[in-house]
Amino acid sequence: MRLSLLVVLPLAILPALGSGCSKPAASSDSEAKxxxxxxxxxxxxxxxxxxxxxxxxxPGYMSAMTMSFEPQTPSMLDGLNAGDKVEFTFKADGSKHIITAIKKAP
Ligand SMILES: [Cu+2]
Incomplete structure (x- = not known):
């Protein structure tokens, strides 16, 4: 009994040591395009x-599609309605797409 415990313990500790790798730093704003x-x-x-x-x-990012964009500030979407044609600028930061400027297209 005592002998088998001595053998099992080191094996149980090894995987825990392997998981200590550091996470990559969070993406900074400077990476956003x-x-x-x-x-x-x-x-x-x-x-x-x-x-x-x-x-x-x-061009250079993605082809035409329908997707969600978050306004940088909620009031940016005031006065806009479903069906409106818009011109907008957005920041792509990982999976987030943040509208930084938006206006109705003429
Ligand atoms: Cu898209």
Whole structure:
């Protein structure tokens, strides 16, 4: 009994030691890229926390699609309605897309 415990214990400790690797640092704002594009507002999230916008092809980033964008400040979406055509600039930071400027397209 005593002997088997001595054998098992070191094996149980080894995996714990291996998990001590450090996490990569969180991505900083300097890595965020900014793009400008046009699109059509499809829907808004609750309290206009985000807007679902069908955007045009964005050269070097992504092809045309409908996706969610978060306004940098909620009031940026005031006066905009579903169906509006818009021109906007957004910051792509990892999986987040933050609208930094938006206006109705002429
Ligand atoms: Cu997209």
């Amino acid at each position: 900014t793009y400008s594009t046009k699109g059509t507002i499809k829907t808004f999230g609750p309290d206009k926390k985000y807007a679902s916008i069908a955007h045009e092809n964005i």
